Amino acid sequence: MKFRKASAAAAAAAALALTVTACGGDGSTDDSAGDGSGTGKITVGIKFDQPGIGLKEPDGSFSGMDVEVAKYVAGELGYDEKSITFKETKSADRETALQNGDVDFIIASYSINDERKQKVDFAGPYFLAHQDLLVRADDTSISEATDLNTKNLCSVTGSTSAQNVKNDFAKDAGLVNRGGYSECLGALQNKVVDALTTDDSILAGYAAQDQYKGKFKLAGLNLSNENYGIGVKKGSDLTAKINEALEKMVSDGSWQKVMDETFGPAGYEFEPAPKIGELK
Known part of the structure; x- marks a missing residue:
């Protein structure tokens, strides 16, 4: 710098x-x-x-x-x-x-x-950045945002990401709020939730960490700017x-x-x- x-x-x-x-x-x-x-x-x-x-x-x-x-x-x-x-x-x-x-x-x-x-x-x-979904690597049931209907979606308190998905794509999705993204990631890994949503830049950073490599994948959706x-x-x-x-x-x-x-x-x-x- x-x-x-x-x-x-x-x-x-x-x-x-x-x-x-x-x-x-x-x-x-x-x-x-x-x-x-x-x-x-x-x-x-x-x-x-x-x-x-x-x-x-x-x-x-x-x-x-x-x-x-x-x-x-x-x-x-x-x-x-x-x-x-x-x-x-x-x-x-x-x-x-x-x-x-x-x-x-x-x-x-x-x-x-x-x-x-x-x-x-x-x-x-x-x-x-663009809003996207992070799901477990072995989960083949979620490829579109509409697939989140009847599933649980995690995001962070104060973020608008999860509510955007519920309002625009999956009105029947269950919203689970956590204090931080690390908590959402733990819930996803433990199958308490089915997906984590926020910006793709943030999700990519988590997925690239050594302890999580191979465990999660980005859905590849540009849900918002x-x-x-x-x-x-x-x-x-x-x-x-x-x-x-x-x-x-x-x-x-x-x-x-x-x-x-x-x-x-x-x-x-x-x-x-x-x-x-x-x-x-």
Whole structure:
């Protein structure tokens, strides 16, 4: 990742730091810096349980697409990696975390939609995913979403994926909500549910993990377009700054490098970088 050097004038650095502090209403950022010197702090909401997207490793480090994009964006805002605090932000807690100032921005497989835009602002999109199903590798009974009628479908509390399937494809599906995708995966493995639904990028990351290889498969259905955005507190001018960082990430080749390194090993064929401000 490339990080901006501390060459901006002091006044500009102070203004930027004040801007970020305004986003973090509880003082989650330290406005003493923000110029890449490492003395300022910024708090970023991510997922901790999504392989390939946002994962807290056993050694306490973090990996995944959202983590790398967050590092790049923070760098363009004037923060080096040591200045970033990653905070777990579950699906059901994302809007509240921004509204309360618990985090400065959220990058957590956060699909942009009209309901969420009433509560928070979004930069991006920076990635286009599609909703799909993950089923057991030996299950031949599910090849279409309509096959979920009379079956049990798992998704995470706060996510809209399962309800979308029930509303649009399988009204008789039984919905099972869990607190995290790992819990849904355990329920699928133990045959408590018949399928797990969320974005194909997330499902591919789980299926590629060593302990799950050969046990699950993607149904290969594009049930929806999921435009991933970076959430910020409503009214914050961070939105424009983050959009500039994302545009630079694409133009300098960093976006492609991150996606290749993240999804290449899983064999997941991701979409080209979306254009900032345009939803598909």
